Amino acid sequence: MTYTVIGPTVTRTFRVLWMLEELGQSYDRLTHAPRSDALRKFNPAGKVPVLLDGDAALTDSTAIMHYLADKHGALTYPAGTLDRARQDGFTHFLLDEMDATLWTAARHTFILPEEKRVPEVKQSLKWEFARAVNELMRRKGDAPFLMGDQMTVPDIIATHCGSWAIAAGFPLENDAFRAYAKPLRSRAAYVRASAA
Template sequence: MYRVIGSGNSRARRVLWMLEELGLPYEHLPALPRSEDVVALNPAGKVPVLIADGVPIPDSTAILTFLADRHGRLTYPAGTIDRARQDSLTQFLLDEFDSALWMAARHSSVLPEALRQSAIKDSLKWEFVRSQKVLVGRMGEGPFLMGAAMTVPDIILTHCGDWAETACFPITEPVLSDYLSRMRARPAYMRAQDA
């Protein structure tokens, strides 16, 4: 059984959803970043952390990739062109969506107040809208990002879409709005919200 450490409103939600999609048993400890439980497993104090075979694995993307590879689902095989495309989409989402949202969060509540720059959020929202146009051009002909099969980037993008709405970052592309509605209707997604 896997153990997921991290509050459900953090990137831990990605891991919880992945485990629900895979139908795997897990235990969830909704610890906050930098709490004792987290620092004991990840000296950086960041969540999520997955305990697999007694070993802590930090970083949501590393965890998703590990689970997908280990269980042979929600991924394409390593060394294939489809896997290269999948990994490229993952990196694009981390660079263009996740990083903008994280930078906005840092300047809203994470950094000490004296270091926060609220004006940065306008440029981050502009970049976020521009990135949506690029993403829509990369989306496959199917219900998922790469077409007919759900993969790791689908989990990352949907989580970023949820985060964007919470942070008041606009979803401006109708294709992306429709995609997010489909993903949020998945039973495993809904179970992960309750975890």
């Protein structure tokens, strides 16, 4: 079976592409832009990414990644285990403290109507992001991945947030985070997803 991934690579769609590459799954691409009429045929909210699995259109990058991880039995711990609860703790921390901060900065840079933007908030968001990165590294410890020796869904989210932060001009001064993310960005699946 071949999946179809909808959305530009420079969005959270990248997470889904990387996940599929890690899983060794084949997929087709549609690069419909957010809020475009072509995209709204699959997601009326106009948001990317969208994953087509047969007749089903799945939305939200994290939900899609969890679906794929559970379906293919990889990059995750089994539901109902303590390890899965810890993994989900990392996922929710990343979404609440890092992804949401970057998304708020993006909204106040180019997404919201100009009269609704508050550019001054970005300095506070950069401070919040740096605190979150420090806390993430404290929780991670010395292991190669967030969950120890096994790469899981939150590693994809964390690495993507790091790349997003750099692209958005957020200072990423935590040496431990840079050392953690560098080998993840060097993985063959990451490189293939970047080229998709």
